[in-house]
Amino acid sequence: MTVPVAPAARDALVARLRRAGCVWAEDEIRLLVEAAGSPEALAGLVERRATGEPLEYLLGWAEFCGERIGVEPGVFVPRTRTALLVSAAAAVTGPAATVVELCCGSGAVTRALARRLAAPRLLAAVDLDPAAAACARRNLAALAVPVFAGDLFDPLPAAWRGGLDLVVANAPYVPTAAIALMPPESRDHEALTAVDGGPDGLTVLRRLAVAGASWLAPGGHLVVEVGEAQVDELRTVLTEAGLAPTVVRDGDLGAVAITARRPAAVAGGPDEN
Known part of the structure; x- marks a missing residue:
């Protein structure tokens, strides 16, 4: 009322x-x-x-x-700019895809992707923070999406390795020293693990790139949000991990995303897994 x-x-x-x-x-x-x-x-x-x-x-x-x-106190609040992450992920993902969101926070990206993707076979979400995972479970309950609490790929079933068509993540990418410059409402109230990306902001994204290559199916994509100043370094990291990165920008949103494709298996040759 x-x-x-x-x-x-x-x-x-x-x-x-x-x-x-x-x-x-x-x-x-x-x-x-x-x-x-x-x-x-x-x-x-x-x-x-x-x-x-x-x-x-x-x-x-x-x-x-x-x-x-x-959203609940301490859980990362989804930003408007992260709409680019959703559209970039949807653009590279075909029908009947297997999809996992890492660093899911409230589960907002998974909710948005569930509406945009054509008949996904699997949607799942993961967050390191148990409070965020619990929040995501409530937001995703109507979609029957399982939410795991744990570090990146660690809590996922081993049988999923090498079979994911899309891994999407708004991982923390704020350099530690820059956190003091963030708005107080974020700096003082959101969980530090949701924003602190380490000395150059890429600590979690580096780990995600290296591990992600083995969890993607041939032809699958890793899609992440990143800061403009970090694009070149992250593109190098993704390339060295065996992925083919493409940068996507939206000036109106002030957002940058990178889609990184695992090369498809060579016809007639052994699978890369």
């Missing part, structure tokens, strides 16, 4: 968020009014937002690729 708020009171709430640096204060107040169950609850939500708590945690959801994805 939407809490009735007099115009003067609403203006005061908007002013409170503006003073706190919230650029879209009017929109945020509208959402918080819809989410609050009482005037007292609304006042509490506004104060929490003004002190830096992410809006998505207060609402309990984040909008991503046209859907509301459940």
Whole structure:
């Protein structure tokens, strides 16, 4: 039930968020009014937002690729720019694909891909953080997608090795020193493991590239998000791992993704596995 708020009171709430640096204060107040169950609850939500708590945690959801994805405190909030990761992955994946999302956070990418891919045979998701894995299970329950808690490919059934058509990951890629420059709502509230990519931001992505080559089926793709300054280095890493990378950019989203294909097996020759 939407809490009735007099115009003067609403203006005061908007002013409170503006003073706190919230650029879209009017929109945020509208959402918080819809989410609050009482005037007292609304006042509490506004104060929490003004002190830096992410809006998505207060609402309990984040909008991503046209859907509301459940999020909880500590779980990585899906970003608008990650829509490029979804479209890049869908563009290289054929029908009846076997698909795994690593570093899945809330499971937002898997939810979006499930709508876009034609009759996938398998969708699964993995996250190192048990809280994120639990959140993803709730978001993916209606799709009957299994969610594993563990490090990259480690918790997946060994029988899947060499048979995945698509591995997609929004792995952490922020250099450790740059975390201090991130907005406080991310730096102070999201799990560090979801954003910290090590000294140059590529620690997890390097491991993913090396391991991913053996988990992909011939002709399968690894698709990841990355920072613009890291493109050349990651492209080299992927090439050295035996994958063929292609860079995809979206200037409107300010996003970069790389699709990396495992070469198909040579006709008449032994499988690379």
